[in-house]
Every structure is written in structure tokens, then in C-alpha cells.
Amino acid sequence: MRILEIGLVLLMMVAAAPPCPAAEKPLVVDVWPGKAPGETGDIGEEKLQEQRPNERQVQRLTNVSKPTLTIFRPEKAVENGPAVLIAPGGGYSILAWDLEGEEVARWLNTIGVTGIVLKYRVPRRPGQPGQGAPVGALQDAQRAMSLVRSKAKEWKLDPTRIGMLGFSAGGHLTVSTATSVDRRAYEAIDAVDQVSSRPDFLVLIYPAYLTAPGGKELSPDLPITKETPPTFFAHAHDDPISPENSALMYLALKRAGVPSELHIYTSGGHGFGLRPSEHAASGWPQRCEAWLRSRGIVKPTPAQ
Numbered sequence: 001m002r003i004l005e006i007g008l009v010l011l012m013m014v015a016a017a018p019p020c021p022a023a024e025k026p027l028v029v030d031v032w033p034g035k036a037p038g039e040t041g042d043i044g045e046e047k048l049q050e051q052r053p054n055e056r057q058v059q060r061l062t063n064v065s066k067p068t069l070t071i072f073r074p075e076k077a078v079e080n081g082p083a084v085l086i087a088p089g090g091g092y093s094i095l096a097w098d099l100e101g102e103e104v105a106r107w108l109n110t111i112g113v114t115g116i117v118l119k120y121r122v123p124r125r126p127g128q129p130g131q132g133a134p135v136g137a138l139q140d141a142q143r144a145m146s147l148v149r150s151k152a153k154e155w156k157l158d159p160t161r162i163g164m165l166g167f168s169a170g171g172h173l174t175v176s177t178a179t180s181v182d183r184r185a186y187e188a189i190d191a192v193d194q195v196s197s198r199p200d201f202l203v204l205i206y207p208a209y210l211t212a213p214g215g216k217e218l219s220p221d222l223p224i225t226k227e228t229p230p231t232f233f234a235h236a237h238d239d240p241i242s243p244e245n246s247a248l249m250y251l252a253l254k255r256a257g258v259p260s261e262l263h264i265y266t267s268g269g270h271g272f273g274l275r276p277s278e279h280a281a282s283g284w285p286q287r288c289e290a291w292l293r294s295r296g297i298v299k300p301t302p303a304q
Contacts, residue, residue: 024073026105031067031144036121037186038136041065043125049094056271060094064122067140069147071155072105072115080112081158082297084203085144089168089271091208092134093123099273100167100205107274111289111298114157118144120173131209132221133176138185141177145197161297163201163229168241168271171207175249178202178229179222201297202231203288206270210245217248224252231260232291234284236268261291 035041049060073079086108088100095101097117105115121136128134133141145164152159166174181198188194212219233250235243243264250262268281276282292298 026073027071029069029071029147031069031118031140031147033190036065036067036136037139039065039121043123048097056099058099058271059097060090061097061119062094062122064095064119066119067121067144068119069144070102070105070117070119072102072109072117074109074112074114078110078112079114079156080298081156082112082161082163082292083114083116083148083155083157084108085141085148085162085164085199086115086117087120087141087164087166087170087173088117089166089170089206089208090122092137092169095119095122095170096167096271096273099271099275100170104165104274107285111292113292113298114155116144116148120144132219133173135185137173138176138180141173142180142184142197143186143193145177145199146192146195149197150192150195161200163203163297164199165203165205166207167205167273168208171204171245172209174199174202174204175207175210175222179224181227198227199229201229201292201295204231204246204249205234205284206236206239206241206243206272207233207245207249208241210249211242215242215244218252222249224249224256224258226256226258228253228256228258230258230295232288233260233262234265234281234287235263236265236270236272236279236281238267239270241270259295261287263287 044063046063086104088095090096101117105117108115120140124134149159149162164174178199233246235246250260253260265281268279272281274285
């Protein structure tokens, strides 16, 4: 009988307890105050591509004509001040939205970093050159970096610890953004465009298109100087997008005196994101966290 009474009391206590608060929904903001520069909106409705049989489960977003930022905030107990603008890959044709976007933002949240996923314009529009970042994507990334930094006070970010992280084509877009801070790809439209678009640091995961034709030297479209941000690289030796993309840029950074870190793993292929696997390449988030802490980008919180 006594056990029954205790059980009833516990049941009543659970029933009376306030419900757990729902996870805060990410904030979504437009990159541009109106239509994006040069955007005609004639590529069809934005959509997720259908999953093909035996294909890796990835949300492939395409027909993007309205760029946005999706902002994932960490828990207040670990919130640290830095932010990372995330550029998913997809060959400038699609965006690997979950694999190289939302999942990455949530990982950054666990180490106290605000993760901001950039939905930039894809696919490459007809008539645009096949080399270099498509102008629309570059415009979106430059504007996004300035917009995030302009919102630092409102979003409780440290404006000196705002970096950019890109996968594959998103890695190319990240480097293009970092090496074009002195030349906007569009005419300034408001005060946001007076704010620096230079990332304070870069994280490049299996970046593509960084080499010139032939793959033996870095593309001349990506000038590396002493002003290029410190960079963390992760690539796999067996990636069909050659790890020379990472290695050649690392060497250029070394010659320019920019402190950077390069990891080339034996196996992992391309497009591994940060999902666990049997390959050592899946451990790059731990190496990246250590690098961010060593650079003072992620600082200890009182709980650590």
C-alpha cells in the first residue's frame, strides 16, 4: 500500500511539472532587402531534388533565387561569441542542405558557436562562365558576411570572431569571398555594404575548384596574401576532387605567413560531411574544434 501511495505522489508530481520548453526555432532572414542583384527569378520554383535509389540520404536543394540566412544559436550555457557562416556544397548546382548545412550548424552549437547556414543562389545560370564562383553566389556570400557582422551587437556575436566554413563548391565560394574583400561583385545598396565582408578565419572541408587547369598550381583568381584569413583544411587522399586543392592553398598560405592547419586523411572520399563513419576523415570536427580553441576563436566557458 505504501508503495502504491508513493507511486501516486510521483505521478502527480510529473503531471504537475511544467512542460520542457521546445527547442528554439532557427531564425531565418533574407540576405537582400529586396530582389537579389541581377536575379530574374525565371529558373523555376525552389525545390528539393527527389532521392534516387541507393543514394546517400541528403536533402539536395536547388532553384534558389531568394538567398537567406538560417541562424542556429547555441545554448546560453555554452554560448561563446563566435559565429560561422556555412556554405554547403553541391557543385554550384544544388545545396547539400542537411549534410553540409544544418547538421554542421548544430555541431557548432555544441562548442558554443552560432552556426549560420547560407542559402546562396544555385544552379549556375545559363551563360555564366564555367570557371570561378558564379556571380550570384559570390554576391550572396559577400553580402551575407557583411550582414552577419553588421548584426553582431543584435545577435550577441563578437565581430572579430566571425568566420566562414565551406564544403566542396562551398569551400571554393568561401575562398572566393575571403580573397575578394577589396572588390564587391555588386554595387553597394545600403549601410550593410560598408561593413567588412572579410571572414576572420576559414574552415575548408574537401574544397573544390581551387586549382588552375592541370591541377598543379592554385587558381590565379584566388590571390593568397598575408591578409588571407587563417585556415583549417580537411580532405581525403582518395577524394576524386583532388586533395591538391587543399594542399596547394595551404602551401600558398605558408609562403604568405598565414598560420593554417592541413589534414589529409587516407580515406573518406568526397562529401562525407561530419557524419560518423569507419574512416578517420570523419574525425575532422574534433581536430577543427582543437584548432579553433588554439586560435582563441572558441574560448573556455565558465562551465569548462
